[in-house]
Amino acid sequence: MKREQLEHVLRAASHVAGDPEILVIGSQAILGGIPEHRLPPAATASMEVDVAFFDDPDDFKADQVDGAIGELSPFHDEFGYYAQGVSVSTATLPAGWRDRLVLVDTAGTRPGRGYLLEPHDCVVSKLVAGREKDLAFAAALLEAGLIDPAVIAERIGTLNVAPALLQRLRSWIATYGGGVER
Template sequence: MNRTQLAHVLRSASRIAGDSDVLVVGSQAILGVRDEDELPAEATASMEADIAFMHDADRAKADEVEGGIGEFSSFHEEFGYYAEGIHIDTVVLPQGWAERLVRPNLAGAEPAEAAFLEPHDLVATKLAAGRLKDLAFARALVDVGLVDLDVLLERIYAMPAGVHQSVIDRMIGWVAAIKDANG
């Protein structure tokens, strides 16, 4: 996905939900801080944008987005990319994430006033999920210098208390292995 496609998704999600306060929480959040031509292929490979709303207690907005422009929708069929409407509570985020949101003025996203996870917070959520594609995404951002491992460790230690210690240990182990590999 590129920034133009993401702007289209954000514009559509905002209109469907009737809410301009749109949050990008998946891998495409990296497009909030960098153009696609400045990113490794692993960072823009997904054709899905994980979209949440800051005020969606009953998940109705996420469901509307999912139904309107989600996977297998006519939007997806026509454009080849789509949104996954998610509830913010389903994302495991380090404490303080909301204060670090990135709010660029993404051209063409209006009426959406999009916010994006800061790269270290984004990578922490990916490491918590621990899927192979998430680890490849995280490694690619580290390799191009968009994520500092020491800052990432701070974010790992700031994960919410509900995150199982084995997940935290796995995340710390991943960072240690990258540090060892980089000498």
Template sequence: MIRSELEHAIRAAARIMQANSIIVIGSQSILGTWSEDELPPLVTASPEVDMMPLSDDDSEALARRLDIAGEWSAFHQAHGFYIDGVGRSTATLPGGWEERLVDVEAVDFDGVRSFGLCLDPHDLCVAKVVAHREKDRAFVDALIVAGLIDPEVLLERLTVTERIDGISLDYAYGWLLDRVGANASTTASQGPTRSPGWEQPRDQRGRFEPVPQSEPEISL
């Protein structure tokens, strides 16, 4: 999926729901922060856009109404991606996630503006780590390796995440601690480590700025 397709999905969902804002909660919410050119191909591979209404009371109605643009629909066949209406119980997210949503504006052909409120990338990755499926771990790992996600920030967010059973929490902590160790080893070979609690700076649109990479020293 590419950014323009995400915007298309937002416009379509807004028209179907007759709402000007909708929350994008699935993996493709990552396109709210970075374009497809800035992301590893693995993380934009899914053709599914998970969306939910601002009020969870409307989630069942949303799911039914979005069937018109769902999997195997004429919309899916025409555009190569589809929309899935979900509720808040779909993902386990850190406290304060709603305050970190990233706005994506989508303008319709008649000038009507609608907004997709996309998950902050670190909040999205916490949900992926907690789900602990192989495809979710691969998604997060690709972003960590690309330098776009900091596993230490994920550990911090995990401490303020509720509704996690003990087994899932143990798996999530264990996997992230492994990634912190691997990331520290890589960073040590490239240059100075980041201070505790470091988060990537955002630009004026709320998107994360690229992380500068240290050039290795070369002895002549």
């Protein structure tokens, strides 16, 4: 996915939901914190933007987005990418993540504004999810030198997760982060 495509999704999601404040919590949040030309292909491979709304307690807005511009919608058919409406609670995130959001507010997003996870927070959430594609995403960013393994390790330490998951995350960062472990 390209930054221009992300902005298009933000614009469309804002129109569909009638809400300009959009949170991007999936892998394509990386497009807010790191210039697209610096990203490895594995970081921009997804054609899906996970969008949530801060004021959506019953996920009504997320459901509207799914129906209008989600997977297999006419929007998806026409453009080749789509939004998936999700809940803010979908991702497990490190403490303080809201204070580190990256604002994407351009002519291409209006009337919407995207609040995208800071790259390290995005990687931590992907490591928690732990699917093969999530681990490949995280490894590609580490290998490209675009995220700091020490910051990832520090943020992993702030998670409120089961001890077994915390150990899996610490082992991953020790293996892939050049021996960094906290």
